[in-house]
Amino acid sequence: MLIRAQYISKSFGKQDALYKFNLELKEGGIHGLLGPNGAGKTTFIRILTRIYQQDAGTLIWDGKEIDHSFQSRIGYLPEERGLYKKMKVLEQLVYLAKLKGVKSADAKKQCAEWLEKLELLEAKNKRIEQLSKGMAQKVQFISTLVHNPDLLILDEPFSGFDPVNAELIKNEILEQKKQGKIIILSTHNMNSVEELCDEVTLLNKGMTVLQDSISKVYEAYPSDSYTVRFEGNIIGFTNALWAGYELLDKRKIDDKRMEVDIRAINGQSINKLLNTVLPEVKIERVLKKQKSMNDIFIDAIKRPSHA
């Protein structure tokens, strides 16, 4: 199962919301769709769900151009949640499942199973307006999955959940991944991207800034920060720092030992620093700090030219 977006462009008036966007999605993978507000994430999602029609480019799913008939294979959790407030939980889920092509009897059975799984069975006859925000979010999440879609598009899936329920949702997303679903995760929560995603695409102003597997992204954005633990005098250590390094932080471990965070400027090698400080202090350990996805996100957006 493979979804391929090729040279997708969409503009609203004179503004390009998405420009020559390419993406390949494979089954059993979670793809993070990242970018600041207005980057084009939602535009792409809406094109994929056939809410919008792209101005140019093709969307292919298993060799076929994606049209409205594919809607039943997609489960979409939009960022701005919405349910019929006056409708009862089970009735609403069954309706949305049937709209996605599930047969009536199957829809009732599947909805009841999901409600039980997410501990909502007792609320099945309550109206949405009678539920807490978290419970309503769970109902919305069920409505995304109840028709057993092949492609899951989750826009900020953890917003509105307490940590316990967020964990429940995270596990369910991983379960869906195990089942071989294609999952798109659009979020500003970089922790969840680091935890869940196999690949990421970073968009800015409608254009792809970076697109790769998580490991390669980390490689592409190597860290220039280190944590050094040593025995000796801090003054001796700092004196040894020359213009190529910046002291970020320092911590006292005990009477003899210190730990410092430093950053290499202009790609200076850590070896040079170590050679310089070794006569002054006794080095215990040196750790290269991993750049967080959040830092990579900010760095990538700030870079003058896009990759």
Added chain:
Amino acid sequence: MPKLFLIIQREFLSRIRKRSYLIMSIMGPVLIGIFAYVAMSVYDQERQHKVIVVDPHGIFLDGLKDTPYAKFSYTKEDMSDAEFKKSGYEVLVYINRKVATNNAVDVFYKENPNAFLKADIAKSLEYELEKIKIELYDIDPVAYARIKNGVTIKDHRLDGKTIARYSQKGSIGFFYATVICFFIIQFGGMLIRGVSEEKNSRIVEVLISSAKPFELMLGKILGIASAALIQSLVWMMAGFAFVGYIRNSYFPSIGDTQQVVESLNGAEPVKFNYMAELIEASLGYMLPYFMFFLLFGFLFYAAIYAAVGAKGDSESESQNYAFPITLILLLSLFISLMAIENPNGDLANLAAYIPFSSSLVMMVKLAIGEGTSASAPMISGSILIVSFLLTVWLTSRIYAGSILKR
């Protein structure tokens, strides 16, 4: 189209399960019942009142004939106020000796009289007084009758056809047009609320990722229209039942005052309500047209109301947008009224094909019949159906576009 059916079903069920819908479905007939009861009470007053004619000089003799509102009795004995109060009579008519010259008659009532009774007494007295004066002044009754006769104007058309009197038949058509107009105004708001609800709850994004906007919009309109039609059907049935009851129970005793007086000359008094009879008589011919234009006229406007619901940022803003639609409807109703007198004029002919007004104006033209070809309602109806579908398509674009604007 199973998705369309699903949407229709949801919209229909969610409407008819609403407490307000149930309340209005029950309250409607109750209100009609109250209205009918009030009407019955009014008709109930249209009974014969006992009138004593005190005629000491025997001028009128037994001349005054009973009317539906007045039953006359005669006495030559004068009656004091106290005696009148004690008596079972409700009205006392005192005929003075010089009545033929001073043209004055005193009438005493125990309570405030209704207008019909007063008119009956006045007409009866005038008619009888005329007869007395004819004798008194020795006027030839035949000559007098000739003088009193008005001018009979005979209209002719050059092509030899008779000139039809449109007003009665046209009024029946206008009655149907009014029902359609008020039906649209009454239930159009449901569409605004329905679309606003989806827009405000943001469920629309989930829906549009599951079905085409055209399906969603068509389903919504048809679902709400079904609920509206059923409610109005309940109202209409209740209305017909009450009106039928009133007509059967009360109308036979009702007579047109003017014609009752004419009946003094031997004409049969009117024993039925003319308008009700005409509506009943027209039903066989008009009902299919009425149902068709009611349905599609409503659907066309429903699509416009839905567009208004999609365009407005809030329900109250949408209600403001709805005002011009109501004005267009009322203008169409006004054109229908004009069409009663000029059903084949340029305005009526044009308005009968414009979807905004066709469902109303066509009612008047069809009721009158003449000058409207058999194909006219079919052409007008086809334009209405196509316009409805086009409007739904346009509305679905607004629905998707305005709600999901970046």
